[in-house]
Amino acid sequence: MTRIVILGAGTAGTIMANRLRRLYAADIRARRTTITVVDQETRHLYQPGLLFLPFGGYEPDDLVRPLRKQLHRAVTLVRETIDRVESSANRVVLASGNTIDYDLLVVATGTRIAPEETEGMTGPGWREKVFDFYSLEGAVALRDALKRFDGGHLVVNIVDMPIKCPVAPLEFAFLADDYFTKRGIRDRVRITYVTPLDGAFTKPTCTRELTHLLADKGIELVTEFSAGRVDGGKGILAAWDDREIPFDLLVTVPLHAGAGFVARSPGLGDDLGFVLTDPHSLQAKVAPNVFAIGDATNVPASKAGSVAHFEAEVLTANIRRYLAGQPLTPDFDGHANCFIETGHHKALLIDFNYDVEPVPGHFPFAGFGPMRLLRESRLNHLGKLAFRWVYWNVLLPGRDIPAVGPRMSLRGKQFPRPLTAAVPEGLVPR
Amino acid sequence: MSTTVIANRELELDAEGFLQKPEQWSEEIGVELARQVGIDPLTDRHWQVVRYMRDKYLQTGQAPSIRSLGKDSGVSTKELYQLFPKGPAKLAARIGGIPKPHGCI
Ligand SMILES: Cc1cc2nc3c(=O)[nH]c(=O)nc-3n(C[C@H](O)[C@H](O)[C@H](O)COP(=O)(O)OP(=O)(O)OC[C@H]3O[C@@H](n4cnc5c(N)ncnc54)[C@H](O)[C@@H]3O)c2cc1C
Numbered sequence: 001m002t003r004i005v006i007l008g009a010g011t012a013g014t015i016m017a018n019r020l021r022r023l024y025a026a027d028i029r030a031r032r033t034t035i036t037v038v039d040q041e042t043r044h045l046y047q048p049g050l051l052f053l054p055f056g057g058y059e060p061d062d063l064v065r066p067l068r069k070q071l072h073r074a075v076t077l078v079r080e081t082i083d084r085v086e087s088s089a090n091r092v093v094l095a096s097g098n099t100i101d102y103d104l105l106v107v108a109t110g111t112r113i114a115p116e117e118t119e120g121m122t123g124p125g126w127r128e129k130v131f132d133f134y135s136l137e138g139a140v141a142l143r144d145a146l147k148r149f150d151g152g153h154l155v156v157n158i159v160d161m162p163i164k165c166p167v168a169p170l171e172f173a174f175l176a177d178d179y180f181t182k183r184g185i186r187d188r189v190r191i192t193y194v195t196p197l198d199g200a201f202t203k204p205t206c207t208r209e210l211t212h213l214l215a216d217k218g219i220e221l222v223t224e225f226s227a228g229r230v231d232g233g234k235g236i237l238a239a240w241d242d243r244e245i246p247f248d249l250l251v252t253v254p255l256h257a258g259a260g261f262v263a264r265s266p267g268l269g270d271d272l273g274f275v276l277t278d279p280h281s282l283q284a285k286v287a288p289n290v291f292a293i294g295d296a297t298n299v300p301a302s303k304a305g306s307v308a309h310f311e312a313e314v315l316t317a318n319i320r321r322y323l324a325g326q327p328l329t330p331d332f333d334g335h336a337n338c339f340i341e342t343g344h345h346k347a348l349l350i351d352f353n354y355d356v357e358p359v360p361g362h363f364p365f366a367g368f369g370p371m372r373l374l375r376e377s378r379l380n381h382l383g384k385l386a387f388r389w390v391y392w393n394v395l396l397p398g399r400d401i402p403a404v405g406p407r408m409s410l411r412g413k414q415f416p417r418p419l420t421a422a423v424p425e426g427l428v429p430r
Numbered sequence: 431m432s433t434t435v436i437a438n439r440e441l442e443l444d445a446e447g448f449l450q451k452p453e454q455w456s457e458e459i460g461v462e463l464a465r466q467v468g469i470d471p472l473t474d475r476h477w478q479v480v481r482y483m484r485d486k487y488l489q490t491g492q493a494p495s496i497r498s499l500g501k502d503s504g505v506s507t508k509e510l511y512q513l514f515p516k517g518p519a520k521l522a523a524r525i526g527g528i529p530k531p532h533g534c535i
Pocket residue numbers: 007008009010011012013038039040041046047048049050051080081082083108109110111133134164165168259260261293294295296303304305306307308338339
């Protein structure tokens with residue numbers, strides 16, 4: 001009997017459970033294989049919706065569904081908190097003291113926000129003047145605060161990388177511009193985007209495009225700001241180098257870390273609690289029968305649902321190979337595909353991987369599209385909204401998206417210069 | 431990718447000036463790399479961070495993050511930013527001759 005155990009039933013864990021269930025359907029029926037998933041939650045949260053909730057775009061109920069229902073019946077769900085993985089004994093220890101033995105383990109426990117790790121952040125003013133929108137409670141509290149906000153300085157800040165969905169805070173700033181414009185008070189609100197990076201985004205061509213958009217919308221940009229302290233009482237965001245930014249409302253993307261049990265599991269993770277993972281095969285470094293996927297890994301790809309989807313195709317194939325005694329294929333290329341909501345019913349679309357940065361062009365079909373890459377359009381915005389349907393009905397059940405494979409395609413992409421050439425320093429806005 | 435000559439050695443650098451081959455590094459090269467990013471002279475406190483960064487990388491294949499530098503290098507986060515304004519992890523990696531930490535995607 002082969003016991004497959006998946007830790008976490010979020011986006012990646014659910015996709016993997018459903019894909020492996022399909023792959024091993026006959027073995028499961030014959031009781032030769034079991035698939036067990038462990039998660040501490042009862043609800044599955046559609047996290048991309050958290051971006052829209054503060055602006056009244058969704059109600060909390062629109063974004064949550066029962067976690068069990070997203071998993072095929074033949075998958076066993078254990079509702080407990082994971083305490084640690086003992087990979088030398090092929091065993092998972094739960095907080096209750098119960099243990100689960102495995103033959104093959106997939107770690108898909110995502111990333112968590114750690115606002116308490118920044119001095120003062122959860123002190124006075126937390127969820128009164130200082131908010132996150134990366135949790136459901138935070139997003140709901142922020143919605144109520146935005147309703148009350150009738151002018152002043154709104155600061156949107158990323159404390160440090162890595163964060164999940166690295167474009168979400170930018171989108172938040174764009175949507176805030178839209179929201180206050182519609183409320184007729186945009187002239188009374190100053191919006192500042194404060195980032196530890198040296199530009200609006202991490203990839204040069206995309207950074208240029210996004211910097212223009214920020215300027216067009218009158219959003220100020222402060223770069224290379226490493227936030228070290230928050231004083232919610234006085235309304236001050238301070239950097240480690242002592243620069244200070246006063247705010248009336250702070251929307252922060254707090255520090256991210258891997259699930260707490262990763263650090264308690266010998267050899268499993270790095271110093272932030274992300275699982276040490278081969279970036280191409282998705283095998284964990286700790287043991288050959290341990291794999292990792294989604295936000296939980298330390299691979300240098302975006303932490304996004306679309307990435308988890310592309311990884312899942314590669315990981316399913318590699319698990320099949322591993323269990324059949326065949327060599328793994330290093331097929332994952334870091335493919336990410338993200339809509340960037342820019343407000344006023346428009347969005348950008350970016351498609352990139354480990355080696356190729358986002359560029360303009362058409363997607364997924366060259367010359368035709370219908371989606372435009374790195375250009376604002378209404379169709380992209382509709383694509384972003386349609387993603388919620390795609391998420392519940394295509395991604396989570398573990399189906400493939402037509403015409404979009406796990407490996408990034410160069411079709412339809414327009415490169416500003418030969419792919420190998422370096423981007424000159426001066427092109428990155430500072 | 432480009433090459434440069436420091437201390438009579440030809441070195442391979444990436445587009446942002448990070449050494450591509452850590453084994454090409456020497457302390458003399460570290461001093462020159464520091465000068466290029468405006469850190470001159472390199473004090474003992476700088477060296478403590480640079481050496482910690484480089485040793486960790488050579489042991490684990492991973493550059494430590496700023497968060498663990500602040501906890502484990504013996505230099506507080508506050509002081510790290512005084513020593514390496516704007517980006518302690520990035521600058522210490524560059525001076526220590528190891529690839530750019532890939533925290534940012
Ligand atoms: C505001 C926002 C906007 C976003 N927008 C987009 C977007 O537009 N497009 C996109 O592709 N992605 C987007 N994302 C990112 C996307 O939601 C995540 O990348 C994705 O959900 C990651 O899936 P995962 O399975 O790795 O982690 P998660 O879905 O977070 O799942 C982790 C699971 O592990 C469980 N778990 C953790 N620790 C334990 C433990 N100790 N014991 C038991 N269970 C545990 C948790 O309960 C959870 O269910 C967005 C995210 C946010 C926050």
